[in-house]
Amino acid sequence: MEPIAIFDVVLVPAPAEAARHHAVPAMEVIGRKHWAIAEGYIPSQSSFAEPALISHETACILNATDTVAHIRITIFFADREPIGPYRVSVAARRTLHLRFNDLEDPAPVPRDTDYASVFESDVPIIVQHTRLDSRRAEVSLLSTIAYAEA
Amino acid sequence: MEPIAIFDVVLVPAPAEAARHHAVPAMEVIGRKHWAIAEGYIPSQSSFAEPALISHETACILNATDTVAHIRITIFFADREPIGPYRVSVAARRTLHLRFNDLEDPAPVPRDTDYASVFESDVPIIVQHTRLDSRRAEVSLLSTIAYAEA
Amino acid sequence: MEPIAIFDVVLVPAPAEAARHHAVPAMEVIGRKHWAIAEGYIPSQSSFAEPALISHETACILNATDTVAHIRITIFFADREPIGPYRVSVAARRTLHLRFNDLEDPAPVPRDTDYASVFESDVPIIVQHTRLDSRRAEVSLLSTIAYAEA
Amino acid sequence: MEPIAIFDVVLVPAPAEAARHHAVPAMEVIGRKHWAIAEGYIPSQSSFAEPALISHETACILNATDTVAHIRITIFFADREPIGPYRVSVAARRTLHLRFNDLEDPAPVPRDTDYASVFESDVPIIVQHTRLDSRRAEVSLLSTIAYAEA
Numbered sequence: 382m383e384p385i386a387i388f389d390v391v392l393v394p395a396p397a398e399a400a401r402h403h404a405v406p407a408m409e410v411i412g413r414k415h416w417a418i419a420e421g422y423i424p425s426q427s428s429f430a431e432p433a434l435i436s437h438e439t440a441c442i443l444n445a446t447d448t449v450a451h452i453r454i455t456i457f458f459a460d461r462e463p464i465g466p467y468r469v470s471v472a473a474r475r476t477l478h479l480r481f482n483d484l485e486d487p488a489p490v491p492r493d494t495d496y497a498s499v500f501e502s503d504v505p506i507i508v509q510h511t512r513l514d515s516r517r518a519e520v521s522l523l524s525t526i527a528y529a530e531a
Numbered sequence: 532m533e534p535i536a537i538f539d540v541v542l543v544p545a546p547a548e549a550a551r552h553h554a555v556p557a558m559e560v561i562g563r564k565h566w567a568i569a570e571g572y573i574p575s576q577s578s579f580a581e582p583a584l585i586s587h588e589t590a591c592i593l594n595a596t597d598t599v600a601h602i603r604i605t606i607f608f609a610d611r612e613p614i615g616p617y618r619v620s621v622a623a624r625r626t627l628h629l630r631f632n633d634l635e636d637p638a639p640v641p642r643d644t645d646y647a648s649v650f651e652s653d654v655p656i657i658v659q660h661t662r663l664d665s666r667r668a669e670v671s672l673l674s675t676i677a678y679a680e681a
Numbered sequence: 682m683e684p685i686a687i688f689d690v691v692l693v694p695a696p697a698e699a700a701r702h703h704a705v706p707a708m709e710v711i712g713r714k715h716w717a718i719a720e721g722y723i724p725s726q727s728s729f730a731e732p733a734l735i736s737h738e739t740a741c742i743l744n745a746t747d748t749v750a751h752i753r754i755t756i757f758f759a760d761r762e763p764i765g766p767y768r769v770s771v772a773a774r775r776t777l778h779l780r781f782n783d784l785e786d787p788a789p790v791p792r793d794t795d796y797a798s799v800f801e802s803d804v805p806i807i808v809q810h811t812r813l814d815s816r817r818a819e820v821s822l823l824s825t826i827a828y829a830e831a
Numbered sequence: 832m833e834p835i836a837i838f839d840v841v842l843v844p845a846p847a848e849a850a851r852h853h854a855v856p857a858m859e860v861i862g863r864k865h866w867a868i869a870e871g872y873i874p875s876q877s878s879f880a881e882p883a884l885i886s887h888e889t890a891c892i893l894n895a896t897d898t899v900a901h902i903r904i905t906i907f908f909a910d911r912e913p914i915g916p917y918r919v920s921v922a923a924r925r926t927l928h929l930r931f932n933d934l935e936d937p938a939p940v941p942r943d944t945d946y947a948s949v950f951e952s953d954v955p956i957i958v959q960h961t962r963l964d965s966r967r968a969e970v971s972l973l974s975t976i977a978y979a980e981a
Contacts, residue, residue: 561828561830562828592719593717593719593799595717595797624757624762624763625758625760626721626757626759627759628759628795657797659718659720659828661823674720674810674812676827676828679828
């Protein structure tokens with residue numbers, strides 16, 4: 382990690398596979414390798430059974446590079462040691478909208494519990510945090526770009 | 532793209548046309564040329580027929596410069612190759628609140644599908660992401676500044 | 682404006698007046714001088730007459746310095762020239778939660794109209810954007826830190 | 832404070848205690864020492880008695896370092912001198928979701944009053960701002976990463 386290389390920007394050739402589909406031209410790599418989300422809370426209650434409307438916390442991850450991203454996630458708590466690493470991969474030129482609800486290994490994320498998370502990737506990615514809260518009859522949303530470092 | 536020129540800031544003369552209206556004095560150029568929004572999801576359901584209240588995802592783009600901005604947008608998915616570029620222009624000293632719902636060429640953005648987006652502009656712009664979700668009877672909003680690079 | 686002085690950080694002595702109240706010790710100056718909010722929209726509808734619950738857009742401005750901040754605001758639109766500057770001052774060590782609804786000079790901000798805004802201050806400030814939307818029976822909120830430049 | 836050291840990034844060994852639990856490997860320190868939240872408002876009304884659903888403003892703080900974080904918080908107002916410092920500590924490798932509602936010393940944060948806040952820490956932290964507003968029957972949420980400086 383190079384603390385003074387604020388942006389890892391390099392030119393990459395257009396991927397052959399992408400070119401077959403919609404002729405996406407060469408795009409410069411965008412993103413950073415270290416991200417943190419200080420807010421985390423999965424309500425155990427939900428007013429809906431429909432999966433899209435169950436209360437959930439999501440880390441939206443974009444890997445716009447031409448290399449698979451190997452990501453290590455660590456979950457922090459108020460009163461116990463962190464759990465991790467959770468390991469997820471995001472294929473080249475793909476986005477993964479990862480529900481914290483779905484993390485299982487090494488342990489599920491406890492419900493009704495404050496947590497925070499740190500993401501470490503081997504290629505530049507972008508992370509955005511979104512919560513859908515359906516404890517009450519209507520849906521409430523929040524979202525923010527995560528905190529990034531080179 | 533100059534990875535170490537973090538801010539592209541130059542002094543510009545007051546535009547003559549603007550001066551005619553409200554005497555806006557010279558403003559320095561603000562913005563960056565590369566932006567990413569990792570969250571994207573257009574619900575197909577909506578509780579309202581009124582256009583302002585139909586569920587939508589918006590990229591609010593500000594071009595505060597005195598030159599038209601030519602912007603290329605690429606849409607990324609979880610399980611298929613990216614689509615793009617979508618091409619939009621934002622005139623000098625104008626804002627465009629672009630609904631992803633309205634993108635048609637080269638292909639509409641699929642509903643009920645996770646996506647992410649990258650914006651590349653030839654002049655500095657600012658991009659902010661907003662979603663209005665009206666799947667249920669009440670309106671829910673989210674917004675966040677997008678991720679920026681020089 | 683110095684494009685390479687990313688943070689204007691200087692040590693300031695504790696203000697005498699503050700010291701009288703709660704003994705706030707010397708704090709370093711935090712903030713930037715140029716901010717932009719790409720999203721703006723004031724609904725003309727509101728479900729409440731109570732001022733705190735009327736639909737509004739707010740720019741929350743913090744001036745943590747020991748000098749009054751003189752701020753010029755320019756409002757940008759989709760299809761007409763920008764209006765401005767609006768001029769607001771924020772006293773030393775004060776916050777101003779400025780409702781765009783309240784701007785009058787040189788012209789009110791039109792309702793039901795997309796806009797964007799740029800803030801230029803003579804001392805470092807922090808700007809956060811919040812919208813309370815009460816078009817429907819329940820309140821919806823959004824907020825995001827604005828885009829900042831030195 | 833070193834205004835040109837934008838990121839304080841150093842390698843740290845894996846903490847022995849963490850290693851006992853889930854074998855969290857060495858993680859690089861992430862965060863900054865100075866944060867500001869320009870928006871602040873605690874409604875005195877709430878539609879729920881359940882603590883998790885009472886209207887509240889939260890500063891979610893993550894200390895991913897191996898050293899306790901000593902944090903000084905100053906609260907700014909529209910028309911009076913700032914109050915502070917409030918002092919909170921966040922243990923090593925812990926997150927604290929701090930409710931402004933709970934701050935008592937040197938004075939409670941007044942309800943129905945605009946405020947802003949500045950955080951100064953002796954080790955790098957991450958701060959995210961969240962408000963849950965339950966003045967009306969349904970819950971509304973907002974969240975944004977705070978403004979950061981080295």
